Amino acid sequence: MKVLAINGSHRKGSTLLLLQEALKELEGFETEVISLCDYVLEYCKVCNACKRNGGVCVVKDGYEEIAAKMKEADAIIIGSPVYFGSITGMLKTLFDRSRTLRVNWELKDKVCAAIAVGATKHGGQEHTLQAIHAWALIHGMILVADSDPTAHFGCAAVAKQVDDRFEIDEWGLKTARSVGKRVREVLNLIKGRA
Numbered sequence: 001m002k003v004l005a006i007n008g009s010h011r012k013g014s015t016l017l018l019l020q021e022a023l024k025e026l027e028g029f030e031t032e033v034i035s036l037c038d039y040v041l042e043y044c045k046v047c048n049a050c051k052r053n054g055g056v057c058v059v060k061d062g063y064e065e066i067a068a069k070m071k072e073a074d075a076i077i078i079g080s081p082v083y084f085g086s087i088t089g090m091l092k093t094l095f096d097r098s099r100t101l102r103v104n105w106e107l108k109d110k111v112c113a114a115i116a117v118g119a120t121k122h123g124g125q126e127h128t129l130q131a132i133h134a135w136a137l138i139h140g141m142i143l144v145a146d147s148d149p150t151a152h153f154g155c156a157a158v159a160k161q162v163d164d165r166f167e168i169d170e171w172g173l174k175t176a177r178s179v180g181k182r183v184r185e186v187l188n189l190i191k192g193r194a
């Protein structure tokens with residue numbers, strides 16, 4: 001079974017580190033992390049072509065490759081920094097473009113979990129997690145979060161950049177591992193019933 005982690009940051013920083021922390025709990029599964037900053041992503045043009053042509057986006061950029069990876073995955077862990085209390089512009093752009101995948105419910109029943117990181121405590125991490133949750137639920141995905149230690153809505157972390165290093169709070173790192181563990185538990189349940 002395959003787990004895809006998507007770094008919604010506009011750079012490779014603390015969100016990427018937290019996704020890598022979560023994936024440590026998924027040993028034995030095939031895992032891949034991608035960073036949206038490595039792709040060119042145009043906005044959804046609302047041409048509605050995907051709704052008429054069976055889910056193919058007419059805009060040709062990095063989206064096709066990301067969509068193919070999402071389709072292949074059994075679980076998707078989405079990570080986003082908090083930007084003004086919510087997800088990043090790049091991640092929202094990916095979510096909007098993923099309308100193509102909803103035409104045939106191609107993300108339905110995949111496991112989804114969320115990771116959010118901000119520069120301050122109470123900086124909007126929970127709202128950011130809920131923005132990811134809304135996307136997952138609208139796609140009919142199986143949303144998971146909580147495990148031990150408590151991560152009710154997913155990983156909520158605080159990171160501080162010191163020169164080119166990132167100092168991430170211990171609780172944030174723990175909740176990232178907790179998210180990875182919960183994804184593993186649910187994938188194992190699904191595998192057992194397949």
Ligand SMILES: Cc1cc2nc3c(=O)[nH]c(=O)nc-3n(C[C@H](O)[C@H](O)[C@H](O)COP(=O)(O)O)c2cc1C
Nearest residue numbers: 009013014015081082083084085118119120123159
């Ligand atoms: C445009 C912008 C808006 C931000 N808004 C918030 C915010 O509302 N709350 C917060 O806690 N941090 C905010 N931050 C800080 C980032 O969430 C924080 O630095 C995060 O660790 C960056 O993740 P990255 O290292 O993966 O890029 C903002 C940063 C940027 C660039």
